[in-house]
Amino acid sequence: VLRKNIVAGATSLCLCLWRITQSISTPFEPVNGAISDAVSIPSPSADPAPAVTPPITEQVAEAPLTALDVLQEVGAEVSLSELGLGSNTPVGLIQNLLEFMHVSIGLPWWGAIVAGTIFARCAVFPVIVKGQREAAKLNNVMPEMTKLTNRMNEAKQSGNKFEFSKAYTDLMMFQKKYDVNPLRGFLVPMAQAPIFISFFIALRKMAYLPVPSLQTGGLWWFTDLTTADPFYILPIAVTSTMFAILELGAESGVDNPNMRAMKTVFRIMPFVILPMTINFPTAVFTYWMTSNLFSLGQVALLRHPVVRQKLRIPERITHPSSALPPNEGFIKSIKKGWNNAQLAQQLEERERRIKGHLDMAAKGPLRQTFTHNPLQQSAAPVSTGKSSCSKQDQKRPWEETIG
Incomplete structure (x- = not known):
């Protein structure tokens, strides 16, 4: 009996080892059939096949579509707000007006531009x-305006402030009278x-x-x-x-x-x-x-x-x-205007200097004044001996009275 048990145990052990070797030599079968179709484990004896990369065009075609692409595929009009246009600025309001005429009214773009232009004009x-x-x-x-303007310009060029003010006042009164x-x-x-x-x-x-x-x-x-x-x-x-x-x-x-x-x-x-x-x-x-x-x-x-x-x-x-x-012609009128502008600038510079001197005289210390130019020395009269002797010999009027 003991011998039979030993033989049976050895037989069962050999059977188990045979089953284990058989399971290792054959690939595992996946549980789900869908997974076995998507993933296949190559056998060790087979040569490794080179990896095949799909073309770039197929990859781009398989990329997810955006909302803009979907609208274009369907044939719908893409709004300007989706394109980043149209706002509350003057430019954006015009874009919204053109979009309204194109989408809502149904005009083509050239018709929307024409209609929008006529509306604005x-x-x-x-x-x-x-x-x-x-x-x-x-x-x-215009003739009276030209006379008053010329009179004002002449007074300005001559530096006559009184005449300039009078001509300017007359010009303003004339414009007010005729509106x-x-x-x-x-x-x-x-x-x-x-x-x-x-x-x-x-x-x-x-x-x-x-x-x-x-x-x-x-x-x-x-x-x-x-x-x-x-x-x-x-x-x-x-x-x-x-x-x-x-x-x-x-x-x-x-x-x-x-x-x-x-x-x-x-x-x-x-x-x-x-x-x-x-x-x-x-x-x-x-x-x-x-x-x-x-x-x-x-x-x-x-x-x-x-x-x-x-x-x-x-x-x-x-x-x-x-x-x-x-x-006077275009070139001559430009030269005349340039000369008048330079003359006006010189008069303004002159007035600025006079005002600066007056401000310094009013705010600064008093300056010494002279009846003559102190920088110029007057020549002393040349004295002769004869004149000096005659001066000494001349008697004074009170000497005779005193005795």
Whole structure:
């Protein structure tokens, strides 16, 4: 019995060892079938296969999509606020206005820019009418204003303060009587310049970002509003219309020598800025061209007599050339203005020195005064012996009385 037990134990031990060796020689089977499909343990005898890296394009394609990518895939319009545009600043308000016209009203981007430009120009039209009234009133009294101004300048150049004060007072009374002020002529540029600059910055930011829908929101040959005009048609058209505006605008303004001199600058300016603006995005030129066409129509409208009467714009008086100072030319007028500025600076320096001397005399110690110039020595009379003897021989009047 004991021998049988020993044989049975040895047999069971050998069977266990055989099972252990079998389990080590074969790979373990994973519990979950999905894991076995994803992870496979290579056998030790097999050659190691090289690791295969997927292409970069597949990695980018498998990257998680952002909210902007999802909106573009769906075809929805991306708001300007998601792109970091649009705020409470003047530039941001213009961007919000253009977005409202494009998204809410349904206009294409070129139509939104045109509509926004017309809306902004109509908003400042009352300021334009006010400027035309002031220009007409100033033009009608220009000869008298020129005389008073010349009188004041002559008194200033001569250093006559009394005459200068009198001429200045007469000029102020004249302006008050006829309700004119040359500074009101800057009302129109001050109203239009901020709007132009705000539109320019707003559209340039939208084009340089760029706003995705702007790339297909153009018209005709400039379908992409974020790039420059490939045929340079818009830059040349904008330059031509600007030249026409400056020519017509000079006639509707005030006819004085300064404006006639500046007219030369206005004629040259559009062609000077053309090389600097030729590569602007077509979105900017769409606004600029619309604004120039509006200005041409506005100038033609305000020159009509019936319209001027309805808007209460005074009729301009054509003065004879003898009533106005002669046109000295642009270069000569600049030289004259430079000389007048230098003369005015010299007079101011002279007044400052006189005031400084008076202050020193009032605050400083008293100075010794002389009846003659102490720096110049007067020559003593040359005395001769004869004169001295005659002086000694001359008797004094009281000597005879005393005896």
